[in-house]
Amino acid sequence: xxxxxxxxxxxxxxxxxxxxxxxxxxxxxxxxxxxxxxxxxxxxxxxxxxxxxxxxxxxxxxxxxxxxxxxxxxxxxxxxxxxxxxxxxxxxxxxxxxxxxxxxxxxxxxxxxxxxxxxxxxxxxxxxxxxxxxxxxxxxxxxxxxxxxxxxxxxxxxxxxxxxxxxxxxxxxxxxxxxxxxxxxxxxxxxxxxxxxxxxxxxxxxxxxxxxxxxxxxxxxxxxxxxxxxxxxxxxxxxxxxxxxxxxxxxxxxxxxxxxxxxxxxxxxxxxxxxxxxxxxxxxxxxxxxxxxxxxxxxxxxxxxxxxxxxxxxxxxxxxxxxxxxxxxxxxxxxxxxxxxxxxxxxxxxxxxxxxxxxxxxxxxxxxxxxxxxxxxxxxxxxxxxxxxxxxxxxxxxxxxxxxxxxxxxxxxxxxxxxxxxxxxxxxxxxxxxxxxxxxxxxxxxxxxxxxxxxxxxxxxxxxxxxxxxxxxxxxxxxxxxxxxxxxxxxxxxxxxxxxxxxxxxxxxxxxxxxxxxxxxxxxxxxxxxxxxxxxxxxxxxxxxxxxxxxxxxxxxxxxxxxxxxxxxxxxxxxxxxxxxxxxxxxx
Amino acid sequence: xxxxxxxxxxxxxxxxxxxxxxxxxxxxxxxxxxxxxxxxxxxxxxxxxxxxxxxxxxxxxxxxxxxxxxxxxxxxxxxxxxxxxxxxxxx
Numbered sequence: 226x227x228x229x230x231x232x233x234x235x236x237x238x239x240x241x242x243x244x245x246x247x248x249x250x251x252x253x254x255x256x257x258x259x260x261x262x263x264x265x266x267x268x269x270x271x272x273x274x275x276x277x278x279x280x281x282x283x284x285x286x287x288x289x290x291x292x293x294x295x296x297x298x299x300x301x302x303x304x305x306x307x308x309x310x311x312x313x314x315x316x317x318x319x320x321x322x323x324x325x326x327x328x329x330x331x332x333x334x335x336x337x338x339x340x341x342x343x344x345x346x347x348x349x350x351x352x353x354x355x356x357x358x359x360x361x362x363x364x365x366x367x368x369x370x371x372x373x374x375x376x377x378x379x380x381x382x383x384x385x386x387x388x389x390x391x392x393x394x395x396x397x398x399x400x401x402x403x404x405x406x407x408x409x410x411x412x413x414x415x416x417x418x419x420x421x422x423x424x425x426x427x428x429x430x431x432x433x434x435x436x437x438x439x440x441x442x443x444x445x446x447x448x449x450x451x452x453x454x455x456x457x458x459x460x461x462x463x464x465x466x467x468x469x470x471x472x473x474x475x476x477x478x479x480x481x482x483x484x485x486x487x488x489x490x491x492x493x494x495x496x497x498x499x500x501x502x503x504x505x506x507x508x509x510x511x512x513x514x515x516x517x518x519x520x521x522x523x524x525x526x527x528x529x530x531x532x533x534x535x536x537x538x539x540x541x542x543x544x545x546x547x548x549x550x551x552x553x554x555x556x557x558x559x560x561x562x563x564x565x566x567x568x569x570x571x572x573x574x575x576x577x578x579x580x581x582x583x584x585x586x587x588x589x590x591x592x593x594x595x596x597x598x599x600x601x602x603x604x605x606x607x608x609x610x611x612x613x614x615x616x617x618x619x620x621x622x623x624x625x626x627x628x629x630x631x632x633x634x635x636x637x638x639x640x641x642x643x644x645x646x647x648x649x650x651x652x653x654x655x656x657x658x659x660x661x662x663x664x665x666x667x668x669x670x671x672x673x674x675x676x677x678x679x680x681x682x683x684x685x686x687x688x689x690x691x692x693x694x695x696x697x698x699x700x701x702x703x704x705x706x707x708x709x710x711x712x713x714x715x716x717x718x719x720x721x722x723x724x725x726x727x728x729x730x731x732x733x734x735x736x737x738x739x740x741x742x743x744x745x746x747x748x749x750x751x752x753x754x755x756x757x758x759x760x761x762x763x764x765x766x767x768x769x770x771x772x773x774x775x776x777x778x779x780x781x782x783x784x785x786x787x788x789x790x791x792x793x794x795x796x797x798x799x800x801x802x803x804x805x806x807x808x809x810x811x812x813x
Numbered sequence: 814x815x816x817x818x819x820x821x822x823x824x825x826x827x828x829x830x831x832x833x834x835x836x837x838x839x840x841x842x843x844x845x846x847x848x849x850x851x852x853x854x855x856x857x858x859x860x861x862x863x864x865x866x867x868x869x870x871x872x873x874x875x876x877x878x879x880x881x882x883x884x885x886x887x888x889x890x891x892x893x894x895x896x897x898x899x900x901x902x903x904x
Contacts, residue, residue: 309829309860312836318859345861352867360829360864 233464235440235447237415239457240426242765243435244478245413246471247390249453249464251444253377260372262336270327273334277323280374281314287370288314291405298404298432298514306363306401313367319345335375342368366399392453394443403428413455415462417443427534430763431512437462488768492523496771498753502779505759506771507563509739513551516558518764523771526563528687528761529626529739530555532610533571542606548613556621563622565664565687565761566614568607570596570628591695596629601638611646618658626687630665633678639663640682666739668692673721680732687761688725690740694718713742714798719751719790726755737761746773747802750809751789754782777809814879815887819894826869829860831898836860838893844880846890857890 265273292307313319319341326337342364349361392413393406403414403425414429414436429436435457440446447453447464454463454474463470496506507528508519519527535543535551556564572595600607614625627639643663650657664685667673673693680686690713695702697718702711712718722738729736735758742748743760749770752760756779762770785805792798821827827835839846839857846857850872855862857876868874878886893899 305830309833312829312833312860316859316861318856318862345865348865349867363829364861364864 231465232467232470233446235443235462235464236460237437237440237443237462239436239460240438241414241429241434241436242457243413243433244454244456244458244474244481245390245392245435246452246454246474246478247392247412249447249449249451250391250393250411251447251449252393252395260335260339260376261333263333264331265327265333266331267328270324273327274324276375277320277334277338277371280371280378283374283378284314284367284370285311287405291401294404295401298512310363310367313364314371335372338375339368339372392455394447394453396444398425403432403434407432407434413453413457415440415443415447415453415455417441427511431515433518433765485768488772489521491768491771492521494523494771494775496525496774498774498777498779500778500780502753502756504753504757504774505735505737506767506774507565507737507739507759507761508764508767509761510555510764513555513558515764516555519559519767522764522767524562524764524767526565526622527555527559528565528737528759530564530566532567532569536569536571542609545609545613545616548610549616552613552617552623553620556617556623559621561621563624565624565626566617567626567628567666568597568600568610568614570666571599572596591701597627597635597639598629601635604642607639607642608646611643612650615643615646615650615657615661616655618661619656623658624662624664624684627663627665628689629668629692630679631669631671633675633682636665636679636682666692667725668696670697670721673697673724676725676728677731680728680734683734685735685737686725686729687737687739688722690718690722690738690742693721693740694742697721712795713740713745713748714795714802716790716793716795716798719798722752723755723790726757729758730756735759744770746806747799749773750777750782750802750805751786753777753779754786754789756783814877815883817876817887817891819874819876819891821868821870821872821874822894823897823900824870826872827863827866827874827898829864831900832860832863834893834898834900835863835890838889839886842878842880842882842886842889844878844883844886846886847877847879849875849877 288307288311292304295304295307322341323334323337326332326341327334330337346361346364346368349364389410390412391410392415393411394415395402396416397418398414398416411434413434416425416436416438417440418438426436426438435455437455437457437460440462443462447462451465452471454466454470456463456474466474495503497503505525505528507526508515508522508524509529509531510516510519510527511531512534532548535548552566572590572593594602600610611625614623617623625643627636630636630639640663647657647659651659662684664687665672665679665683666689667676667686668689670693672679676686691702694700694711694713694715698710698712698715700707700710702708726736737759738752738757739761743752744762744766749760753774760770785801789798789801792801823831836858847854848857848863848866849855850866850868853866855866857863866874876887876890880886
């Protein structure tokens, strides 16, 4: 069929890396808009209500399944979302109103249900509190599920009916959809909406499922049943590929798999250069379930444990106990290897549900109320997290890392909190590491310029190159019109990294890099040249980074440093690095 | 019929989780239970109704029960509100 083999190449934004081949499953989005209105007789009302009951049972069953999966992957505290959804689903008052509406207007149950629920949605949408407005999403979700079950007699899962690997195509997805669908033979996701840093993207990465977002009109350009190549590594989807392309992709996937095996086989190898320079190779994680990968690829520690997930997708601030249990679990599973726990690095936009103040409408959230600023402004929140981190330090090698430090006062104030927490734990006889290491992220230009004042007071520095680049070059990397300005190889960025490394040497504190930059070969060459003490990358890059280090000579790299730092343009820098890399790979 | 006023002590208001707790408690009683705020009155056994009240921190609600176990029902709901709907002091 022509339509099924047309090699349509569609581009999008990669949200989770990898290449997969599967049959397209395009989710129909019409269950809400096309609710037929049919007139019924009074004696049909009971039958109609029975249908609603059945639909509710189907949805309840699916939600229960979802709850189990959430508990399995994320822990009990997240399952609250589902409890609230179940309560909405089973609301008796709603049921009665639907029944009354049917008796009054003699219409079918789907129409009545939609009408009644929409009334609630309208009232809540108008509410002045952002927080209550947000709950509309839960109600809408339930409405969609019930209507889908009523009209097509299907739920998200039962509608799948797939027995071969599928790529799920939808307009938009929520994080729980991802969790529900993965492990049900779904191997990849394509959506029309969603941001790279959205919860959905974070979830897809954590579950290691390739995902491409921002694919315009995906639902129209891709047909259910069509063979699909989802190539997130090259930002594209190929619908209905011909045999030639398919074979080529299969070859590429095989090569990646081989490489993967060899990386895993090398998990015990040291990250040491040909001339004996050793650096610490650690992993960045956003969810505890990634610890498995960290161990599989043999990282020497966790260089950045992002703790935001415990505060997102939730309606309440986590308790000390909840946080402690999570951290302890991660720390224990690392068997004595260092775990650097970063205190929450959230923007006010993501957290307003947790505060009484509405800070959602900041004109400039990246320069607004976020990270350490929120923590110092809300000591109980900060102290709760610090207590949990310190308590977990009794179970392994733990360090604390403070994000977005800009002023020395922020650092000293944070250190005072840490000391107070230690003292309190001491008084309460709660075990913890009294000499726990405290480090800071270097991600604002102010911190770089003033770095010696910080290096003097801290145990380690970790350069967050993503934010540092964004703040230094005054560029939002999410903005397509200026994204070409965003470049780690800008001479200004290189000089900043050098400044931090030099300060680290002077004050004898290790300097690490934990941005995406550290997973790219040209950047690694540069970091080796500067004698960086360690890098931390996402678990899947551990293997390739280690191989690169094992094949490089630190001295050779260092000999080029002066020349590179003398170059004036990004272009010259990346050209020079790429020439060096060519020599590097031809030497093998 | 029994009436009593309660005050929402949860910092984040009567959102989905505490509302679910209230509904679950109300459902244990045979009496009809209504919660009202200003001129809005909703069924205390309906989570959607409670959400529509959008009761924030400090909001005063009137609990009304009518039926064989009205006394116990109102008492149970007041106690629940005093215990932050089972969500801890800090919430």
